Amino acid sequence: MDTQRRILEIPVVIVGSGAAAYNAAVTLSEQGMSPDTFAILTEGRTDGTSRNTGSDKQTYYKLGLCGDGADSVHDMARDLFAPGCVDGDIALVEAALSVPCFLHLCRLGVPFPTNAYGEYVGYKTDHDPRARATSAGPLTSKMMTECLEAEFNRRGLRLFDRLMVIEIITESSGVCGLLALDRDAEDGTDPLVTVYCRTVIWATGGPAGVYADTVYPVGHTGCNGVPFRAGVPGKNLTEWQFGLASVDPRWNVSGTYMQVLPRLVSVDPDGTEHEFLSEYIPDAGRALSLLFLKGYQWPFDSRRARDGSSVVDLLVYRETKLRGRRVYLDYTKNPCGFDDIPYDALSDEAQDYLKKAGACFGRPVERLRHMNEPAYNLYLSLGTDLEKDYLEIALCAQHNNGGLDVDMWWRTKISGLLACGECAGTHGVYRPGGSALNAGQVGSTRAATFAAVRKMPPLRPAERDRVEQVYQAVYREICSISVPKPERDNTEKLLRSFRESMSAGAGAIREKEAIEKALSSRQFFLQIFTQSVCAHGTEGLVRAFRLYDTLTEQIMILSAMKDQIRNGVRSRGSAIYTDPEGECAPGFEDIFRYREDGGAHLSEVQLVTWNGGTPRCATRPVRPLPEGGGFFENVWRRYREDGYIGCIPEEGAPEGGSSCR
Ligand SMILES: Cc1cc2nc3c(=O)[nH]c(=O)nc-3n(C[C@H](O)[C@H](O)[C@H](O)COP(=O)(O)OP(=O)(O)OC[C@H]3O[C@@H](n4cnc5c(N)ncnc54)[C@H](O)[C@@H]3O)c2cc1C
Structure with a gap:
């Protein structure tokens, strides 16, 4: 293989080019960051869910902005928090920033309709006690992405297209680099791109590649395997x-x-x-x-x-x-x-x-x-x-309510790694229809605001060495799975079969035995991955890494399901666990004998960590809904003294603490 290296040095990298990623980039620029200090890296500029999906009336959920129906930040936060398994501080931030983020989109040209008086008239969506929803039509998220992209271009910001990130590299002090596959690399050349960076805003969308039966658009198959393997816990992964x-x-x-x-x-x-x-x-x-x-x-x-x-x-x-x-x-x-x-x-x-x-x-x-x-x-x-x-x-x-565990600044537990958009797990068992788009805009605004004020020292030699070591290891893996003949490439077939078995027994209808079998077969397969996978050319390698990513995500999800069954969580949300006690055969009539979850687990979130391929599951109580508000003079004084930084807890401080220092 020709080993000419491609190396980039970008302090802040945003991964993805959906509505969340573009908003993160625009926000960094609005916060005063110069265009040469950050960039978007995406596996496909026009791929992703935001740009390629919709519905008969694609919904955006925001605080009520019309009529005499009373609404408040706290009421909206309570409604986001109430369905269960939601962290209160995140619910409050999603409610508090709902109006600024919505109006930001309106100013950029997304045609959300108003009446003759300028009111954004709303309607009710599922799990919505008020008429908070609005829509710009069947393609709301596409319009959002395009308007944000136009602003991105107007500001002269940078985007590197066709780069699929396959590794987040960390050292003891946090993120120091990324590895990406150049999807346009000529077959037989080194397709790896090394990126030295300090901060990563991960905005890769939902785990679209988990199931065969899916309504995620064809051009979106990403999963969260990369950040999971880097050590970020998954949260509420079972909630879809x-x-x-x-x-x-x-x-x-x-x-x-x-x-x-x-x-x-x-x-x-x-x-x-x-x-x-x-x-x-x-x-x-x-x-x-x-x-x-x-x-x-x-x-x-x-x-x-x-x-x-x-x-x-x-x-x-x-x-x-x-x-x-x-x-x-x-x-x-x-x-x-x-x-x-x-x-x-x-x-x-x-x-x-x-x-x-x-x-x-x-x-x-x-x-x-x-x-x-x-x-x-x-x-x-x-x-x-x-x-x-x-x-x-x-x-x-259609949508994963869970995802990467983040705090109320959309920071993961790895210093320098933030996550926003659907990849971040901020919802619980239910969510009001349209709140995914709101959460994506709020989360990307918060993550970018944090990244913009974060002052980072340059990379140390030890960190650069670490990036080099990981590059060498991945390069060796690529050599070992590459095959010269297209007919030997088995990546497509493997992907299909692993997705089909997820839809059969671990989708909306979940069977204990199917879950356990699927989990152990995937764990075994990962152990023999390099001996079993044959990839031809660059597209074959892309599928091979997609497979690795997908298996990682599936193992995390299946472990979470198995743990739920063991802990007595029963059918809830968009899922039925058939026969958790093994009392009846998994036939159709037996499905109706499922037990509904009594709600005992709604005040906790489930966390799963990768742990080298043997995931560890735990639960913790949800963070409560903060009171919010405050005495204006005090808030103002603190804001004058510290600006945003005053409200951001130190990294490593108790997760998502709601008070300012
Ligand atoms: C059919 C359907 C209808 C929906 N309707 C609604 C609705 O009415 N209201 C609502 O609120 N939500 C709805 N949703 C959900 C909502 O559309 C998504 O949650 C949202 O668009 C996700 O945006 P995002 O920016 O997080 O990710 P995406 O728009 O999916 O963007 C992800 C980006 O990351 C890139 N990427 C992925 N992996 C990598 C990698 N490893 N390296 C580099 N780049 C990568 C992709 O190419 C893409 O550019 C719907 C979803 C579907 C499927």
């Missing part, structure tokens, strides 16, 4: 949002897609069709009312899985995972064999809505085009015509 989504193209089938009552069909390998919803719920009025509800009760919710709308998700799971069928939405015919839907048999809620919308007629696709033509056009633009095509769906992973 799953829901029904189309698999090609990947898109949530929420809102109108369900409210127009499409036909749900499963197809056997031999082509036989089954209308499984009416098979399971013979009362058509009830079956269709549940389907309608799925529209706005989108996330799979264990509290609604026995007799609420989440039964629909469970039935889709049964068809795909237990019966080996593929499931489709068919908008060309009415469900249950009806020529005309008996609207009077629907629940009052469904009837009212469809009558008000003037949509009690025709076939599902006609109702969809009548109520929401853009929703029809969206699939058309992606190559699926709902006038004639079936739409394949599955119960998919």
Whole structure:
């Protein structure tokens, strides 16, 4: 292999180019950092979830800014904190910075709608007791990313594209470097890029590569394996949002897609069709009312899985995972064999809505085009015509509420390593819809503010030596897994099979035995990784490191699930643990015998540390919700004396302490 080295020296590096990463970069610049002191490194400038996903009305959750509905920072913090397993100081910061961050986006041009008086009118989203949500349309997060990117470019900031970070290098005093794979390196040359740096803001998005059934966009497969192996604990890793989504193209089938009552069909390998919803719920009025509800009760919710709308998700799971069928939405015919839907048999809620919308007629696709033509056009633009095509769906992973453990400045326990956006675990069992985008903006603002005021000495020779040692070790690994012939490359196949088994037994529906088996097989595989993995060329190496990253994340998640089962945590949020005591066989009917979590564990967070591949799990009580506020003269005096620094506890101080020194 040609060993010409590429070396960069950048004091502050932001990893990623989603809405959180761009906001971190813009904030560093706003805080006065000069463009030559920091840069973005990303594996794909236009990849990531923010830029490539959306929904029928993609939601941004913020403090109420309209009408006479009272709202306050503390009320919002309480609502973020209340669902359980959330640290109070983080909830308070996410509420306190919600308005500044939201208005920052508005000023940069994100078209959040106002009424004639300039009020940002809101609506209610899931787990939202007030109408705090807003939206710029189906592509809110894309618009956010593009507006932030335009500001980034206007300020002349730097971005290094096509660099996938594969190692965070630390010494006793904290971060000293990164290693990245240059995805454009010619096959046969050294693809490693060495980066000397003091501060890293990790903004790589959610762990999109964990599951095969996923609605994360195709161009996003990142996980948190790199920071986990560097020693950052994972927090609340078991808490996800799953829901029904189309698999090609990947898109949530929420809102109108369900409210127009499409036909749900499963197809056997031999082509036989089954209308499984009416098979399971013979009362058509009830079956269709549940389907309608799925529209706005989108996330799979264990509290609604026995007799609420989440039964629909469970039935889709049964068809795909237990019966080996593929499931489709068919908008060309009415469900249950009806020529005309008996609207009077629907629940009052469904009837009212469809009558008000003037949509009690025709076939599902006609109702969809009548109520929401853009929703029809969206699939058309992606190559699926709902006038004639079936739409394949599955119960998919959409968002990880957990992630890297951070304090209220979004610092990890490793000095110089901060994390923001979806990779940071700031949510708990439930979160209000839209709060992920708020958390991403608040977290990146905080992390960048901290990085901007952090004064760091230059790297010591020992730290540079350490970076060099890690480079040499990784280079040797690359040589040992590289193969000259493309047909020997097994990375794609391995990735697929490890993801499929996660979706089968450790997704929304979790089985003790499947979890234990998946955990031990992955731990074993990591031990024989270099002997078993064959990667051809640079793209093969990218997949090999992605596999390593994915296995690390899966091992952390499976360990966390196993620990929960052992500690008596039961079904909650978007997950059902079937048969935790081994009392019944894991058949479909047994799923309904799951036990709901009594709430005993909601006042703690679960932490998992990598520990060389044998993860250690622990719980600690949530940090309480601080009172916040303060006496103005005192706050002002401290602020005059110390500015931001006065409010930032020393690194290594008790985590996320809420008081200023
Ligand atoms: C279908 C769907 C609908 C959603 N709807 C909503 C909603 O309505 N409201 C809401 O609040 N949230 C929603 N979310 C969640 C929200 O969109 C995401 O949490 C958010 O966009 C994540 O932004 P981010 O900046 O953290 O990461 P991303 O936008 O995912 O960016 C991550 C970046 O990191 C880069 N990267 C990854 N790994 C590496 C590496 N090793 N080296 C270098 N670069 C790397 C990627 O290429 C990418 O550029 C939805 C998510 C999905 C999938």
